[in-house]
Amino acid sequence: GAGVSQSPSNKVTEKGKDVELRCDPISGHTALYWYRQSLGQGLEFLIYFQGNSAPDKSGLPSDRFSAERTGGSVSTLTIQRTQQEDSAVYLCASSLFGVHTGELFFGEGSRLTVL
Amino acid sequence: GENVEQHPSTLSVQEGDSAVIKCTYSDSASNYFPWYKQELGKRPQLIIDIRSNVGEKKDQRIAVTLNKTAKHFSLHITETQPEDSAVYFCAQWAGGTSYGKLTFGQGTILTVHP
Numbered sequence: 001g002a003g004v005s006q007s008p009s010n011k012v013t014e015k016g017k018d019v020e021l022r023c024d025p026i027s028g029h030t031a032l033y034w035y036r037q038s039l040g041q042g043l044e045f046l047i048y049f050q051g052n053s054a055p056d057k058s059g060l061p062s063d064r065f066s067a068e069r070t071g072g073s074v075s076t077l078t079i080q081r082t083q084q085e086d087s088a089v090y091l092c093a094s095s096l097f098g099v100h101t102g103e104l105f106f107g108e109g110s111r112l113t114v115l
Numbered sequence: 116g117e118n119v120e121q122h123p124s125t126l127s128v129q130e131g132d133s134a135v136i137k138c139t140y141s142d143s144a145s146n147y148f149p150w151y152k153q154e155l156g157k158r159p160q161l162i163i164d165i166r167s168n169v170g171e172k173k174d175q176r177i178a179v180t181l182n183k184t185a186k187h188f189s190l191h192i193t194e195t196q197p198e199d200s201a202v203y204f205c206a207q208w209a210g211g212t213s214y215g216k217l218t219f220g221q222g223t224i225l226t227v228h229p
Contacts, residue, residue: 050215
């Protein structure tokens with residue numbers, strides 16, 4: 001695709017339910033990032049994938065959060081037993097990673113509301 | 116560590132004035148510092164970046180300066196226009212064992228009054 005695609009764009013769920021958020025990065029981009037943005041807040045790093053290397057999970061806030069990237073392309077962020085404080089916009093970004101650093105291209109985000 | 120402190124959190128200027136946003140970082144191995152702009156309801160987009168081998172970079176009305184010794188970098192916007200109103204985020208690209216991790220500052224809400 002032409003850009004980073006995220007789905008769903010909006011998700012409303014009940015407390016305690018599990019949710020899955022999907023990210024389809026720009027074709028050929030080897031690096032993929034997940035960030036969380038609460039209302040009026042900054043960009044909180046969650047997890048980063050680069051090629052076949054082990055992901056940097058240092059930003060995941062609890063063991064209820066997990067992410068995987070299949071075939072070096074599509075990524076899924078899973079939140080188990082959702083809590084109200086999980087409500088936020090979850091942004092995915094991809095980058096053409098190489099010897100030099102590259103620009104991050106963000107998706108439109110998935111807005112999660114936990115009731 | 117990879118913390119980035121950004122100031123101020125809000126900035127209000129009159130059209131035509133200059134705006135300056137400052138960031139301080141902690142990772143001495145970091146060598147790449149981008150700035151992203153996020154308009155209301157939109158996704159963040161890169162507006163300018165600087166690498167550690169230069170001290171300043173300009174692109175029309177925006178410029179970024181870097182002081183590696185003091186570990187801070189700044190965004191300068193001259194002749195501000197209402198369309199510059201947005202949230203601006205600085206970021207640092209981690210070095211060392213966390214190479215590739217991009218950590219953002221807390222953001223600055225810039226409002227340019229006509």
